[in-house]
Each structure stands twice: as structure tokens, then as C-alpha cells.
Amino acid sequence: MNRFLRRLLAPADALLNGLYGWRLNPLYHSGALVVLTFVLLLVTGLYLVFFYRLGDPHASIVRITEQAWLGRWIRSLHRYASDAAVVAVGVHAFRMFAQGRSWGPRALAWVSGLLLLGLTLVLGWTGYVMVWDVFGLVLAREGARLLDALPLFSEPISRAFVGERELPGAFFFLNLFLHVALPVGLGALLWLHVSRVARPGLLPPRGLLWGMTGLLLALSILWPAPAGTPADLLRLPSRGPYDAFYAFWLPITRELPAALTWVGGGILGALALLAPWWSRPRAVERPAPSVVNERLCTGCEQCYQDCPYDAIAMVDRTDGRAGIMARVNPALCVSCGICAGSCAPMGVGPPGRTGRDQLAQIRDLVAARAPAPDDVVVIACTHGAGGVAQESRFDGAPVLPVDCAGSLHTSVVEYLVRSGAAGVLVVACPPRDCQNREGPEWLEQRLYHGREAELQDRVDRQRVRLVYADLAEVGTVAAALELTRRDVGMMGQARREADIVLEAECDLVAAQGLDGRQGPERRQRSQGLEGRRR
């Protein structure tokens, strides 16, 4: 099912990559966008709470709305940001599920995420009751009806809304208290939510941050949120503006008996909460956590720094030698294999996927079929990479699938170049889309910026290209492959030309006004950079 959902997501990812580039693709930053909306809600909420009056809630909202310079758009921003939060949470949760990030050590994030979602919806609920317009009243009454179906209260709370008497001030006080106190719980839950990821990306990149804030602000100014008709207990709710993000369930539950709503909601909730159990692969297919080979570990701490899930600790050696060594906590390890790519001496990684295993595998492949001198070998992540890894061959190029580009040990690249491949094209997911969070980022640094377990200087960088492509971005990979082939082809030609007697060649160049050697090299350099920038 995950694969099917991932395929649904892929065209949207590809479209937005085309429009905004992967750095600013909002779909890749859904979690961070939720946090951004929370920040906007906090700032605007602090302003609003100064003007809110428990004694006459709706009138105070109207007064805020009448403050043309500040109140109106601040209130609107508060509302639209809360709506954007629901959208972003929806995308984020869907994405995590589609990418199969709902089980194993991620179960804590999954379950706490669902609680965050629930809390967000309840917060919205209390927010609308605070406004105390028709919509607020309908929400309050529906909430009371549902709560009355539970054996919680000695007296039905729905009675407060029949119109016998005015609502007690205590009701609005409790509601306000919840609306102010729940965000504290939200903060604590968020901390728990990201507690198992190292370096959580809590805010989106600047362009996206200001872009989204600007759009919501413009909407707030140009289309301020209405303050609906005041609630009246003895009047039918008139046709009015309803927030579909917080009341999408209302038209359904109002038609159902309260008990059925609880049963239905309970089943859905339980199904979602149990996803870590039912969505995980079968036991035999579940990848095993990483292990450290103590004999090989030098205690360099690189894997400890690179692990995106803080699953590695540095501990005192147990093999009698002095110093420290890495140890993997299997309860935290998601088996992403990124540590395998971090470790120069190849002393860590999931069983069968360490640097040593990767080298052995590539040796066997090369022994079976050595790359032709004009072959560009594609190394592709199985999760994205324009779907390359799903095809055994891509436009005739030999393809080596890896579980995560970040788990690739750079010695594999070196081995391929040394065994005669004209070039190596590494296809990784766009960094913010990495199933394992930081794989492509670390890989890029290992290939080009000397991050530990780096690609050795002796490997000609012009033969190695890194391209980022989402699952549906087949075209991106095809273009990169073509470019790499052309470049290495030109390098081959340049080398052959270098063998020609230089004087004769210089005469020719002088006669034709051409510089046959510099062109491809210069182009090569700029394209190499472009590969990194994309």
C-alpha cells in the first residue's frame, strides 16, 4: 500500500520541484511548515488574548475585527494560520505513511504525531467556541452532545445550551483556559515527537518561511476572516461561514447518533494509532539494525555524528584497547545504513550493507560484467531516483540500486571508476525528501566537500555526477545521464587528442581558431556545480 501511496505523491512532488525547486518544495517541508504555523499562531494569539473579553466574547471579537490597522488582520492571520496547520499536518502525516515511516523506532513519532493532530483539532474547536458566533455554538452543542454519550458527567452538559438560562461565565473561562493551556501540551508533545531524530528541521528554509507567511498575511489583509452572527441559544443556526478544516466532520456526525460517532471515530483512531503495528513489513522483510565491528572501529565518531536518528553512542572500548568505540542502540536504529557510508574503515552498518559488503557486491558485479570504457554506471536510491532503481537498466546503463544514497560508501564509486567505467552517476532523492532524513546531504559532502569517508582525491570528480531526482522525475535522470555520457565522452576524446603530436595540433587550432581542449573542461566544471545546485 505504501508503494501505491508513494506513487500517488510522486507526480505532485515532481510538479512542485519543477515550480519551486526541491529546496523550496513545500511538500518536502510539511512538518516544518506546521511548526511555522504554530509560531504564527503563538504570536498573533498573544495579541488577541489582550482584547478578548469573557463577559461578552462575541462583542470583543467584533471589536477586534473593527481595529482596521491591527486587530483585523492579526485575527485573520491567526485563523488562516490555524487552517494552514491542518493542511500541513495532513500532508506531513500522509507523506510519512506513504514513505513507510510509521513503524519501528519511528512509532513514537507516529503516535505522538497523531496526538499532536488531535490536540490541534481540539485547539481549533476551542478557538471557534471562543468567537461565540453561530459556528461556535454549533460546535459547542455538537461537542456537548458527543460528550454526553460518555459516562463522564453526572448531568448532561448539553443542557447548558438549551436556552433555559444564559451560559455561565465558567463555560467561557474553561474554554479560554483550554485554548491557552493546550499549546503548552502541544509544545511538550512536539518535543517528544522529534525526540528521536537528530537535528530536527523545525523551521522551513527562509524562502518558504517568508513566502508562506507573506501569502497568509496578504490573504488576511485582503480577505479578513468574518465574525459570524452572534450565537443565540434560542435561534436556529443561520447559514453561515464554517471552517471546513476544523469542522469537516460536522455534517457527518450531526446525522449520526453520538454513540455511533464514538464507535466510528474510535475505530478510525485505533487504526491510525496501530499503524506502527499493521503497516510494518513482515518480520522476514524487516531490515536488521546496524552493528559495529569492534575490531575495525577506530572511534572516529563520524557515524555518531552522521546518524540521523541518534542511534549511535560512543562508549569505552571493550576489546582491551584504549579509547572509545561506537555502539548502536538497536531500539533507535531504523536501519537506514547511513553509518555504513560514514565509516572509512567500514566497521559499521546494517548486516549485509556495510562498506565491506558493498565493495564485495560491486566486485562480484564487475567480475561478472566489467563496465565498457564508455559505460556510465548509475547508482540509484531505491526510494526515489526517478524510479531508476526499479528498472534493472536505465537507457542501457548498468544500474546499481542502493537502499539509501546516504548509505553508499564512496569507495564503491572509486572502485567503479578504477575498473574502467567512464563515469558514475549517483541518483539520490532531493535532500529534504530523504526517507532517512540526511542521506543525500551527507553523500554530497562526502563526494565533494571532504566529509569523513570522503571520495578520495585521486578519483577524477569530473567522472562523478550527483543528481537529485524524485520518484517521478524520470526526465531529470535521463537528462543527467545524457549529460554525464556526453561529458565523459568529451573527456575521452580530449585524452585521445592529447596523444596527437602537439605541434601539429597547435597548427590546426591556430588555423581554425578553435580551442578543442578547454571547452569540454570548462563546461564540465560548470555542469558539475549545477549538478550540486539542483
Next chain:
Amino acid sequence: MSQPRAWIGGGALAVGMTLALGWLSQVPYDAAGDVDAVVRLAWRTRGTRVEECRRLTAAERERLPIHMRQEEVCQGRTVPYRLVVVLDGRSVVNETVYPSGARADRPLYVYHEFAVRPGWHDLDIAFTREGVPSDTAGEQERERLGERESAAPPRLALTRRVMLGPDRIVLVTYDAEQRQLILKGYGAP
């Protein structure tokens, strides 16, 4: 995608999504559906508490431990009421209202809503205490009105012609001070 096309497409998509967000944040929705006006019955009364007592026979007393050998055993309960509502000549409710709570010792709650068309409507409501079980030979029944002043009278009734405007709710409720059913809301004459 070429740069200008990406700019235009990206801008249009962002603006479109923002507008969609704004619209979905205030969708016109009619929570009342096709209901035009409502007659609502809603009240809460303390029920009448009765204790049914019975003299124990000599044999029954023999079986009890010495310190529990009373002459009389009593069992208390709150008596249910019968609610009969006739709206425009049609009987719409005819039911027994039992006291709430697991031990049936909590107040009685009445809650009914009837969708009606705006205009004049005839309401005839009777809320009558169900019969207290009659004495059986040799058994003495004592009725104690627990919390005498707050318990509802044995019979509450209201017969009235009411006018309801569009979207109006007329509420029939129990006024504990006047100890009678009263009308509230826009439709009340």
C-alpha cells in the same frame, strides 16, 4: 521547466492554494438544514422520592442477625413521570421519563425538539407523576417527599397556542420557582 514558466506557474499555484484556503475557511454551510423553526422541550426536575416499606414477618426476622432485626425494611426510589405531548392535534410524545443516574436517583431530564413550519402552533403538554404503587395488604406505604420544595409537583401541564417566526426556537421549560412549565424564546407570546 523554464524559469519564467516556473515563476508564473509557481506564483499562480501559490495564490490559488491560498485563495482555496481562504474559501475553505469560511464555507457557507447551513447547520439547520431544512428545519425552519423548532419547538424545544427541555427541563430538569427533581423527582419525587418514595420509600416503600414493608413489615418483616417473624420468620424473616429470625433469619437476620440480631442487630439487624428491624420491624420494617424500606427501599427508596425516585418515581418516573409520564410525558405526553400533542402538537397541532397530533400526539408526538407519549413516554415514561425515568430518573437519571445508575441508581435512578438523579434528576429527570426532558429533551425533545420538533421541527415545525413557522406560524401558529397548538401545544398541549402534560407531565404527570406515575402512580405510586398501591398498598398491599398488611404493608404500609409511606410517601416522603424528599427535598419537598424542589421536587416537581405531581402534574405539570401547558396548553398554549404559540407563534414561531422563521429560524425561531420556542422553548418549553420548567420554572422551579413558579413550579410550572413556562415558554421562552422568540415565539413566546
